[in-house]
Structures are given as C-alpha cells and as structure tokens.
Amino acid sequence: MSPAPLKILVIDENRIRSAIIEAGLREAGYDQVTIVHDVGGIARRIAEIEPDVIVIDLENPNRDMLENMFQLSRAVKRPIAMFVDRSDTASIEAAVDAGVSAYIIDGLRKERVKPILQMAISRFNAFSRMARELEEARGELEGRKLIERAKGILMKSRGMSEEDAYALLRKTAMNQNRKLADVAQSLVTAADLLGPGGL
Amino acid sequence: MAQFQVNAGFMPLFDSAVLVTAREIGFAEREGIDLRLSRETSWANIRDRIAIGHFDVAHMLGPMPLACNLGLTPLASDTIVPFSLGLGGNCVTVSNAVWDGMAAHGALADLDPTRSGAALRRLIRARAAASESPLRFAVTHPHSGHNYELRYWLAGCGIDPSNEVEIVIVPPPFMADALAAGRIDGYCVGEPWNSVSVVAGKGHIATVKAAIWRASPEKVLGVRKSWARDHPDALSALLRALHHAARWCQDSQNHAELTDLMSRPAFLGQPAEIEMRALTGRLDVGGGVLRKVDDFFLPFDKAANFPWKSHSLWFYTQMVRWGDVRHSPANTSIALDCYRPDLYRAALKPLGVALPGANAKVEGALTTATPVGSAGASLILGPDGFFDSRIFDPDMLDGYIATQATGLQADA
Numbered sequence: 001m002s003p004a005p006l007k008i009l010v011i012d013e014n015r016i017r018s019a020i021i022e023a024g025l026r027e028a029g030y031d032q033v034t035i036v037h038d039v040g041g042i043a044r045r046i047a048e049i050e051p052d053v054i055v056i057d058l059e060n061p062n063r064d065m066l067e068n069m070f071q072l073s074r075a076v077k078r079p080i081a082m083f084v085d086r087s088d089t090a091s092i093e094a095a096v097d098a099g100v101s102a103y104i105i106d107g108l109r110k111e112r113v114k115p116i117l118q119m120a121i122s123r124f125n126a127f128s129r130m131a132r133e134l135e136e137a138r139g140e141l142e143g144r145k146l147i148e149r150a151k152g153i154l155m156k157s158r159g160m161s162e163e164d165a166y167a168l169l170r171k172t173a174m175n176q177n178r179k180l181a182d183v184a185q186s187l188v189t190a191a192d193l194l195g196p197g198g199l
Numbered sequence: 200m201a202q203f204q205v206n207a208g209f210m211p212l213f214d215s216a217v218l219v220t221a222r223e224i225g226f227a228e229r230e231g232i233d234l235r236l237s238r239e240t241s242w243a244n245i246r247d248r249i250a251i252g253h254f255d256v257a258h259m260l261g262p263m264p265l266a267c268n269l270g271l272t273p274l275a276s277d278t279i280v281p282f283s284l285g286l287g288g289n290c291v292t293v294s295n296a297v298w299d300g301m302a303a304h305g306a307l308a309d310l311d312p313t314r315s316g317a318a319l320r321r322l323i324r325a326r327a328a329a330s331e332s333p334l335r336f337a338v339t340h341p342h343s344g345h346n347y348e349l350r351y352w353l354a355g356c357g358i359d360p361s362n363e364v365e366i367v368i369v370p371p372p373f374m375a376d377a378l379a380a381g382r383i384d385g386y387c388v389g390e391p392w393n394s395v396s397v398v399a400g401k402g403h404i405a406t407v408k409a410a411i412w413r414a415s416p417e418k419v420l421g422v423r424k425s426w427a428r429d430h431p432d433a434l435s436a437l438l439r440a441l442h443h444a445a446r447w448c449q450d451s452q453n454h455a456e457l458t459d460l461m462s463r464p465a466f467l468g469q470p471a472e473i474e475m476r477a478l479t480g481r482l483d484v485g486g487g488v489l490r491k492v493d494d495f496f497l498p499f500d501k502a503a504n505f506p507w508k509s510h511s512l513w514f515y516t517q518m519v520r521w522g523d524v525r526h527s528p529a530n531t532s533i534a535l536d537c538y539r540p541d542l543y544r545a546a547l548k549p550l551g552v553a554l555p556g557a558n559a560k561v562e563g564a565l566t567t568a569t570p571v572g573s574a575g576a577s578l579i580l581g582p583d584g585f586f587d588s589r590i591f592d593p594d595m596l597d598g599y600i601a602t603q604a605t606g607l608q609a610d611a
Contacts, residue, residue, distance in 0.1 A: 063241040065368040067273065068341050092274070093251050101247070103273065 006108075007032045008116060009051035011039065013060060017127040021055065024123045028115065043069055053113060054103040055120045058096065070103055091117060098124040143181030150184035153191045202231035203433035208245045209236060209258035211467050212371055212389045213477045214418045216457060217284045217498055218258055219466055221437075221444035229443075230436040238465065241370065242340050249423050250276040255430070256437065258284060259421035262514040265537050266342035267421075269524050277424035280511070281542035282438050284418040285445070286503045288477055288496035289345055289408035290393035291352070293385035294378055297322070297334065298403035298485065308488045312406040312586040316356025319405070323363050337369035337377060337386040344408070344417050347517040349387040352411045354604055355587040361521070378402050389417070390477035390496065391469045398473060403485030409495050412563070414503075414583045416510035419538075427542070438546035442504060449499035454478045501568075501580055502555055504543070509559035509593040511538035516596070520603050531596065553578035562591040 008030055012018035018035045025033045034049050036042065039062045046054075046069065056066065091114070095101060098121045104113050147169065154165035169187075173180045205227075209215040218236065221227045227234035237254070239245050245257045246267065261283075267275035293301065297319075304325070306318035323334060338345040350360040360366060369377050374392045377383045379401040387408075396402030408415060420441065427434050447453050458471035458478070467474060476482050480495030497503040515534035519526045540558045547554060555571065555578060565581025585591075591599055 058244055058247075059240055061240040061370040061373070063243040064340050064370060067243050068368040070273075071341065089251065096247055096251055096253070101243075 003112070005032050006030060006052045006112065006116070007049060008034070009046065009049055009054045010035045010120075011042070011054065011056045011060065011066070013037055014057065014127075017057070017124070020127055021120060021123045024119050025116070028119055030116065039066065042066065052105045052108060053116055055116070056101050056103070057124070058099045058101050063101070067103075091121075094121050099128070100124045143179075143184070146181050146184040146188055150187040153187055201228065201233035203430070203436060204233045204235065205256060205433060205437055206235045206237070206254050207256045207258070208239045208248055208254040210239055210242065210245065210371070212258075212418070213391055213461060213467065213474055214285050214288050214389055214496070214498070215258045215466070216448050216461055217441055217445045217504075218420075219461065220448055220457065221440045223460055224444065224447060226440040226443040226447070227437070230440040232433065232436055232440055234437070234440070245421075246272060247274050249278065249421065250274050252423070252426075254423075255426045255433075256420055256422045259419055260340055260343040260345075261416045261419050261510065262342040262344065262347065262518065263340070264419065264421045265511060265514055265518070265534055266523070268533050268537050269518070269530060271342065271518075271523055278421045278537070279424050279427055279539050279542070280419045280506045280537055281422060281427070281434065281539045281546070282420040282441055283416060283504050283506050283510070284420060284441075284498070286414045286417060286497040286501065287407075287409045287494060288389045288417050289348065289387055290390065290404045290482070291349060291385060291387045291406050292374075292378065292393045292396050292402045293319075293405050294381070294383075294402060295400075295485075297384050298405065300325075301405065306405065308403075308484050308486075308490070310404065310406050310410055310482075310484060310490055310492065312352055312410045313356070315405045316352055316358070319353075320356050320358050323358060327363070333363060333365050334384040335365040335367060335382075337367050337374060337383045337388075339371050339388055340368060342518070342523070344415070344514075345387040345389075347514065347521075348408055348411050348415070350521060351517065352406065352586070375399060375401065391467065391473045394473045394476050394482065395469065397483050397485050404482060407482075407492050407495060409480075409492050410586060412583075412585045414494055414497065414501050414581065416507070416514075419506065434542065435546035438543060439550065442547055442550070442552070445499040445504050449497070449503075451478075502553075502578055505555050506538040506540050506543055507555075507559055508535055508538050508540065509562050509591065511535065512559070512593045512596060513562060513591050516591070516600050516603065519600055526597075526600050555580075559593045561593070563588070564590055564592075 008025060010018050010021055015037060022033050022035055036045060095117060100120050102117050102120060150169055151162055151165040154160050154168060155162060169183055170180060173183045207218055209218050222234040222236055242260060242263060245259065248254045249257050264278035264280050266272050267278045300322040301315060301318040304318040304321035306315045336349060338349055353360040371388050371392045374386045374388050375396040378386060378396055379399060393404055397404060448457055454475060458474040461467045461474050462469060462471040477496045480492040482490050482492060484490050511534050518524045524530055544554050563583060563585045565583045567582055568579050569581045571578050571580050
C-alpha cells in the first residue's frame with residue numbers, strides 16, 4: 001500500500017508565484033496543496049490543514065513568527081525541521097539562493113520530500129527569471145519609444161529623413177560608447193528643456 | 200584595495216548602528232576591510248544565510264548564537280560571539296487602553312518596573328475576574344533579550360508569563376501597526392519601534408530594559424565559527440573597526456550625523472528625531488510626558504562591547520527557566536564557549552585600550568559606577584542592577600537556576 005499523499009502548504013504573499021508553484025505541484029501529482037497569501041490567522045489554518053510540508057518565501061518578514069509556531073507545535077508531537085537532510089548542503093544553498101525555504105514534519109523519508117523542495121526551487125527560479133525578463137521587456141519597450149521620439153525630433157528640427165535620423169543616433173551612440181536608448185533619452189530631455197520652439 | 204572582504208547581515212534596528220557606521224563612516228575601510236552589508240527581513244534569514252556562508256558575520260540577538268549552538272533552531276551553524284553591539288535599548292510599550300487600566304491600578308509615568316508591574320498584575324487579575332481574554336504581548340523572537348527580559352519582569356511582578364498573558368512573535372517594524380490595530384496589547388522591542396507608537400498616539404512606554412536590568416546585553420556580532428577559525432586576521436581587523444565605530448557612536452558630537460545616517464531608507468528609514476531618543480535616553484513615554492533614562496542605550500561605554508560569559512550564561516539560565524533547554528553540564532559548557540572574550544581581547548590588545556581582566560562578572564552586584572582593574576587604561580562598569588535586586592553569580596549557576604521561579608511558582 002502506498003503511503004498517504006503528502007499535504008503541502010505554500011505561504012507566499014506573491015499570488016502569481018504561488019500560482020506557479022501550485023500548478024507545478026499539481027502537475028507532479030500532489031493534489032493536496034493549500035495556498036495562503038496572508039499570515040493572519042495562520043495558526044488556525046495550520047491546525048486545520050495539518051501539513052506535512054510547508055513552503056515559504058524567504059522575503060516574508062513573518063518567518064520568525066511562523067518558525068516559533070512550528071516550534072510550539074512540538075507540544076502536539078508534530079516536530080518540524082527545516083529541509084529534509086541537513087547534510088544536503090547543496091539543496092539548502094540552492095533553496096536559499098532561490099529565495100525559498102521549506103519546513104517538513106520530522107520523520108518523513110527524504111526521498112518523498114526532496115522532489116517537492118526541488119519543484120519549489122525550480123519554480124521560484126522560473127518566477128525570478130520571468131520577472132527579470134518582464135523587466136527587460138519593459139525597458140526595451142521604453143527604449144524603443146524613446147528612439148521613436150528622438151527620431152521625430154531630428155526629422156522635425158533638422159529636416160532629416162527617418163533613416164538618416166536613425167543613422168545619426170546610432171553613430172552618436174557608437175562614438176560615445178553609449179546605448180542608443182541613452183542617446184535618445186538625452187536628446188528627448190534636451191528637447192523638453194528647450195521647449196517647443198527650441199530645436 | 201581592501202585586504203579582506205567581510206559579508207555581514209543586519210536587521211533594521213537602531214542597534215545595528217555600530218555595524219552600519221563601521222562601513223559608512225569608514226572605520227572598516229581604515230582596517231583594510233571591504234565590509235558588505237545586507238539588510239534582512241527576519242532573524243531566520245540571518246541565521247540561514249550565516250549557516251550556508253552568504254554572511255560571515257551578522258547583527259544578532261544576544262541569545263541567538265546560543266540557541267544555534269544548543270540545537271534549538273531548524274538550521275544552524277556553530278556561531279560565536281567575539282563582540283557585543285551594545286547594552287540596553289529596549290522598552291515595553293502598551294496600548295493606550297492597557298495603560299489607562301494600569302494607571303487606574305496605580306501605575307505612574309515614571310517607567311518604574313516594580314510599580315508598573317504591580318499595576319499590570321492588578322489589571323490582569325481584574326480582567327481574569329471579569330472573564331476577559333488574556334492580554335497579548337509581542338516580542339521579536341523567542342530567543343531574544345526581549346522575550347527573556349519581558350518574562351523576567353512579568354514573573355518578578357508575580358505575573359505568570361506562560362499562562363496569564365499570551366506572548367507572540369511580531370517583526371519589529373510591524374509592532375506599532377499591530378498595536379494600533381488591536382492585534383496585540385503590548386510589546387517589548389528595541390528603539391525606534393516604541394517611540395513610533397508614542398508619536399502615533401497609539402501607545403505608552405510602561406518601562407524600559409535599562410530599568411529591568413541596567414546595562415544588560417542586547418545585540419551581538421554573531422560570527423560563523425569556521426569562518427573565524429579560517430580568517431583570524433580579518434576577524435581581528437573587523438573587531439578593531441567595530442571598536443572605533445562604537446566609540447564614534449557613543450560620542451554625542453556625532454549623534455546628529457549618526458541619526459541622519461540611520462534615517463536613510465537603506466538602514467532604518469525612520470525620522471532622525473525619533474531615532475535620537477535612543478541615544479539621549481530622553482523618551483516621550485506617552486502623551487508628551489518626557490523622562491530621562493540613564494544608560495538607556497550604550498553602544499560603547501561601560502565596556503558595552505565586551506562579550507561577557509556571564510551574559511551568555513544568564514541567557515542560558517532563562518532558556519532553562521522557560522523550558523527551551525534542559526540544564527546539563529554539556530549545555531552549560533556550550534553556553535560558556537559561545538561568547539569569546541579571548542578573541543575580543545586579542546584583537547584590541549594592540550590598541551592599548553581598557554580591557555576587562557575577567558571573562559565573567561557577578562551581574563547585578565554594582566549599585567554605582569565603579570572603576571575596575573583592567574589591562575591598560577581605566578574602565579568604568581555599572582551600575583548594573585536587576586529591578587528585583589537579585590544577583591546572578593555565574594559561579595553559582597546551579598543555585599540560581601534552582602531558585603528562579605518558573606511562571607507557576609511565581610503565581611503561587
């Protein structure tokens with residue numbers, strides 16, 4: 001007979017990230033997953049859910065409060081230790097680097113829990129990557145808009161074609177060893193300072 | 200080019216000032232150290248990141264390294280304390296409603312722990328008789344000076360901290376909000392998080408750490424033991440930098456610059472005027488009533504940076520008292536080995552500054568400021584009394600542990 005399915009509690013204030021983790025866990029066959037965004041009333045929730053594994057983001061300032069609660073749960077013989085295997089320093093480092101921590105009921109076999117931790121780590125990393133890419137995409141979009149405006153200013157004030165305006169911006173950027181978007185930003189700022197009739 | 204790189208974690212509390220100034224005012228650089236500071240959101244993060252090597256050293260609660268070495272925490276590395284980051288600095292703040300109740304039972308705005316504790320006891324008994332829910336107090340961490348001094352004060356005033364009140368954990372920056380929202384009735388925390396409630400008109404300071412136990416230990420520099428072993432020169436240089444930084448922090452001529460620095464968002468982000476109160480000891484205890492507290496927070500004076508073994512042992516007695524750990528010879532020696540005055544002395548000896556000759560002292564024995572025998576220049580210690588006049592003699596550890604009341608005995 002296979003052991004009872006593990007009950008997993010994910011405490012994460014970030015709704016998107018916790019949704020990603022939940023999806024990952026469910027795909028991997030864990031169907032008893034509970035997500036909590038707000039730590040208010042968390043003691044009662046933990047008592048109701050009786051989780052085997054608790055996954056929490058490291059940026060949560062309530063970690064000390066939560067840990068204390070787990071320690072108190074010793075009184076009802078449900079001791080919880082961080083991670084599965086303290087000697088598995090690689091996993092612990094990977095988790096802290098990813099920004100996630102896990103608390104596990106003492107006595108669970110590590111082979112049963114390790115995939116959950118690995119799932120949490122990879123999903124946290126995926127989320128960070130996604131957030132970074134989003135940030136870059138946003139920056140790129142902003143840059144493109146700036147270049148469009150800078151081209152417009154050159155076309156209007158110097159009567160250049162769009163192609164020549166772009167070539168001038170690019171040449172200036174190369175000569176000054178700056179990013180195209182930065183040169184465009186300087187031009188837009190200067191134009192704004194000088195006002196409508198300035199350039 | 201710096202000779203050493205040292206990575207340090209800290210929490211946004213005023214007593215991180217010695218670490219912050221070591222970097223920002225240039226004391227670390229002068230010792231050839233590139234001191235990299237990371238602000239953290241929880242003590243658990245600091246503990247984890249020191250354990251896995253992200254940090255070499257960190258701003259820690261005095262009992263925290265002890266808890267790590269005694270195996271009381273989920274993830275821990277052997278951690279030692281070669282330097283204390285100051286003495287005092289905490290208050291017990293209660294909600295306006297609790298303060299009104301205490302005042303009705305005889306409390307005065309004089310911060311006297313005996314009087315305010317007796318008033319709190321009468322209020323708690325009156326609430327119990329009326330079947331009202333127990334008062335809920337918050338501290339920042341179970342293994343903290345805050346938890347142990349709050350419990351010491353309550354028990355010393357005949358209040359059972361384990362049964363007559365509820366004690367919960369709340370992160371320092373959330374204390375004032377939790378009090379204002381009525382989620383807690385009082386708390387014990389370091390400044391500026393008490394004055395923040397007073398300024399908001401939501402709380403009243405009932406007593407202070409400096410009155411419960413004058414010149415008592417608070418935050419320390421926790422160091423990963425293996426790092427200290429592998430980098431003795433970096434550690435010595437760091438301790439010298441912290442020594443100069445602490446002296447700079449104590450000097451009132453620098454207080455304006457210090458509070459400006461700490462008010463930056465990267466550090467505390469609280470108004471400089473509020474932060475100044477910890478340094479001057481002039482507190483608005485509530486409703487504009489001003490009180491001057493001697494030795495409220497000492498970053499340097501009174502040998503504030505010396506890691507007394509008697510401090511470590513006192514924390515240990517309180518861990519035993521409240522059931523965190525069993526008293527045994529093995530645990531006692533872990534507590535003894537945690538604080539390392541030998542490393543402090545070795546690092547500072549070349550400076551020719553005043554160094555205590557002993558590794559431990561009888562706590563609570565000095566009723567006045569007392570010059571003590573020390574290597575080199577003169578050194579002033581004390582007064583260092585407990586509010587209940589008890590004395591902790593580290594040589595009489597078993598006797599002290601045997602006679603200290605647990606919550607239940609205090610109630611009898």
